[in-house]
Amino acid sequence: MAFLLPNLAGGGAERVITTLIRHLDTSRIKASLILLNGRDNTFRALVPEHVEVTDLQKPRLRQAMPALLGLIRRTQPDVVVSTIDHLNVGAGLLRPFWPSQSKLVIRATDFLSLDSRRFRWLMGASFRNADAIIYQSEAMKRAFSERLGLGHLSHRAIPNPVDIAEVRRKAAEPTEIPMDPHRINLVSIGRLAPAKGFDILLDAIGRLERRDLAFHILGAGAEAGSLNRQSEALGLVDRVRFWGFQSNPYAVLARADGLVLSSRFEGFPNVVLEALACGKPVLSTPVPGIEDALAGVPGCVVTAGFSADALAQALEVFLERGRTQVPQANVAGYAAERIARTYEDFLLSVEAGRGR
Structure with a gap:
């Protein structure tokens, strides 16, 4: 399963994903990491050595999308997990063009994204292409589902892990x-x-x-x-x-x-x-x-x-x-160990086509 991030800068989403990857059961999930641009690597040391890291070396999402699509077509991961909402939009737009067996799970990150009419439209259009969505709280799940009309998708509220x-x-x-x-x-x-x-x-x-x-x-x-x-x-x-x-x-x-x-x-x-x-x-x-x-x-x-x-x-x-x-x-x-088990169960269910 491939986790997608813009970079490994010192932000909350980067810390959450690196914490999660460290605590996944490797007998259940083999995790890899895709970065748009790895130059800012504040959290690089937090990524376990066994996790393969691919750096697309593209500073902007628009430049990275062709390379990202090519990588997914070549490697065909079982599940791609995207986080940070502008990246989620890009992944959602690409989803119809990559292999159907490679599922897309979007992790929504920020209520602020809902306040922009243009970005809200983009999120609605792209998130509907996802196979499942993870929210950080029940409040976020309600807000996104209602305002973007995503009630038909497989979705789950899973809180962030803390090591x-x-x-x-x-x-x-x-x-x-x-x-x-x-x-x-x-x-x-x-x-x-x-x-x-x-x-x-x-x-x-x-x-x-x-x-x-x-x-x-x-x-x-x-x-x-x-x-x-x-x-x-x-x-x-x-x-x-x-x-x-x-x-x-x-x-x-x-x-x-x-x-x-x-x-x-x-x-x-x-x-x-x-x-x-x-x-x-x-x-x-x-x-x-x-x-x-x-x-x-x-x-x-x-x-x-x-x-x-x-x-x-x-x-x-x-x-x-x-x-x-x-x-x-x-x-x-x-606790990270507990949240990681919840992520594993949900991601494996999405891979198997169950999702809920």
Whole structure:
């Protein structure tokens, strides 16, 4: 079975797929990996040696499609698993032109894709060519099925895997990012992009009068400059630090007092599960699917919507709790070994023509 990714950059989808591949039972599924362009290979070391990696060396999807089609026709994998929605569209459009015995399973990744009328039309047209679709949550399954008219397809909601043992091992490693013992240290992790809502987060912090707060933002992206300027304009330089992309965010999480997720949109926020695996409390905006991830951790979801005022009010309550730990058993249902078995069963059923 071939898993299709644009690259091995340090993103959530790349981490999910490499985690999944590491935990597949090789006696049931022989996995390979197809990359559009392998130059950005942050996660290359996470791919097991026994997994064959094919690099199409094409920087853009449009350029890669002929090469991808040729590869699938030559190798005829039993199942092609595509993830990241623009790549899913390309794979769906190619599906009628490759061998019928090579099934296509699409893993939907982002609610944001549904907000563009043009891209929604493209997804509907291409996803209907798939043999099955995997969603990251029941909320995503409902949204995509209803808005794209995909109810006739074989589809399954399967949450993302978390390598709990690996998270905890890396959490014990040292980090150069300092924590102020005289303050409550909170962490946010993600691409510096509009979907992650860091602008709302900074506005929310600016509304708080507490000086006992130290905020650590881990991530890189196109909004780095504007977010730094916003932080300076709000007078937050003594409370907010930007640390860029961190290959081991778990060591930072383990030493912090909690995680704040300020996203406007998420497919499924793995970082929340990783924080819980470190025993850390989480405050999150009400992105779809978050209730499942935070089941048993009451009062951790902003209930008043996506706004700086709502997040500031929730932060006040969150900070009043002080330093707390949460039961690490909350993430047991997302253990990579368990999720990998679910993927195996579903993919093998698709290969056999059952799908559901």
